[in-house]
Amino acid sequence: MTRHVFLNDTTLRDREQAPGVAFTTTEKLEIAESLAAAGVTEIEIGTPVMGADEIETIRAVVARRLPVRLMAWCRMTSLDLDAAIESGVHAVNLSLPASDIQLAAKLGLDKAGALQVIEHMVRRAAAAGFFVAVGCEDASRANRDHLARVIETAARAGASRVRLADTVGVLDPFSTFELVAQLVAQSPIDLEFHAHNDLGLAAANTLAAIRAGTRHASVTVLGLGERAGNAALEEVAAAMAVLDGADTGIELTALPDLAAQVAWAARRQTAAIKPVACADVFTHESGNHVAGLLKDSRTYQGLDPALVGRCRRIVIGKHSGATAIAHVLSESGRDLDPDLAAAMVARVRREAAETKSTVTATQLVELYDGMCSEASLAELCGSRSAVRERTTTVFRPGRMQ
Template sequence: MSRDVFLNDTTLRDGEQAPGVAFTTAEKLELAESLAAAGVPEIEIGTPIMGTEEIETIRAAVARRLPVRLMAWCRMKARDLDAAIESGVEAVNLSLPASDIQLAAKLGLDQAGALQLIEDMVKRAVAAGFFVAVGCEDASRADGDHLARVIETAARAGASRVRLADTVGILDPFSTFELVAQLVAKSEIDLEFHAHNDLGLAGANTLAAIRAGARHASVTVLGLGERAGNAALEEVAAAMAVIDGADTGIELTALPDLAAQVAWAARRQTAASKPVVGADVFTHESGTHVAGLLKDSHAYQGLDPTLVGRCQRIVIGKHSGATAIARVLSESGRDLDPDLAAAMVARVRRKAAETKSVVTASQLVELHDGMCSEARLANLAGPGQLVDERADTTVVRSGRMR
């Protein structure tokens, strides 16, 4: 695969660990197909040890023969590996705590015991014909020398990749870069970074890890995942393309529909301000911004919406100016009279403040046509008549609005 960076999607495993999320078999299969169609090279499809239903779902995905690598997530245990064998996948992520605190609390192991377990289980998985990745849970709180020994042991036993997980989301981009760079310098195999978003830094940390030499990044659509979630596929893919010009192989125009599909299956609302796929991220209301955008579409947009299958949208609201109002009115076949512009802006602002929402095109036309009718009536009333627009301080005197 001629990619600069591999984005390995775990929406169907880690994403499903988000509270209340439970994909049906049909939803998992449809999502796997959509992920493959979007160019995702590897899908962490599930956790076979969960039981018969999970294994059957994974087997159904394998039967689709999608052009992706399907990977099962396993604990570093023989029975987990046996369940993966039963599921029919070609790859496994054998996960084990890397930090002393988790090794002791979860498994009662020390570092030496962990290394021996890794060697034994990786050899067993390789002998079974699997592509093997070793997952270092809580790597961000692990001893650096131990992590280096884990990578060395995994490589010697036949693993093809090691995943460094910021399981509790405590890293920042600077510490991420330092950690990954040090390990890349010593590693004979590829490293992958798996971020969590507890401090809102999962995407930034993922980019830092890639800059430091990690060739793989674990992501989920919409950043779906436990607690605050994971690094978002759509954000990392778009950032890699725009900032670094890197080839991830992801079809960026497929991302909005993919995000909508995941949101529906997860029964989650997508925030309007969600980067890349949110309803409002290419929407402009501010008068100064719109005036600039109408002259040059790049004036207030760093991400070209067409790159991700979106388009720019102008809406009318409290911060809109006459230029934007005139533009939207023209799309409805109306020309804004310059003499009415100031009054129209004032009425729009009042309407937006009252409703705490944008003013729709039909509402804007209604406001405009009403104002034009008032102006005509004022003209008929003749000189000396006064019509007071109290809220927007516009008056009609001597038959002329100003």
């Protein structure tokens, strides 16, 4: 039976907390529309308490009537909730620290005081007609018994879901699984996992949380977010489809264009090797790999590029062999002469090393045509030398024939 997993995209909220990122209203509208078109069913669209401009932008997104749940992120205060009411959204994530460290440093509260705040604010939000999720900031460093009481209190007050946030990114997949499995077994309502990528484990931790039983996960496009970012929408969606056969509702072929759109709006360059959506992840140069791929694509592809709207690309460089060179030449209407193969490989490797780059198909054809011309000239010169030698042998000056 196919398992359904729901991805809550928070690109328009957590992504904007990254230094220097400020989406315009138009950009937020366009990104929200693209997320909805890609099959995302819940979008965290902003923080209303930021002020009139943010509220106006949120109201503009709400007015589009997209087929998604639009959620506002709020601190667990009346000020934030009133701003959410003004913004016109129908869902709120009311967030409160869960760890002793953050409760004391940020709010001067103890655990009992935090539970009282949760009880009061969740009841008020539910009475206002909101779908209510409670966010446990720094859940990864919180006392487990306190987390269980937070979930119980939130559920009793009218919350439909609790978010467990690894706010400072200190979990690994094993500790994530243990934490989530324990709380899922005790929880009367849905749980959501929100990962941060400080140790490069956000996507892995998110998969661990899903396997431990949570049906909801926070993601951002390209994993962009504050500090080291969050779990990447495209990575989690593809991994769930390929590794677990789960249904996230995401149209995977839409992910590359969505990633490009967000990167442009954020004015951020992304690494060419970033999984799923970026330039080089389905690009192959190694001679050994290319030889295998041309026989059976499964030899060096665990993820079918077509699944995520991409194509395999073979490039020529320092590590290319004769098979790859012959393949690229054949696509340009050239057949690699077996007698020239070794010399061609050597020339390509020299060219790539000198330029510290790949050799384009056009450059490869030029190199090959030049080599063929040299070979033809050498053959012609060799033939003429042979003729001269025979002529010299037959017609030696001063000797009668």
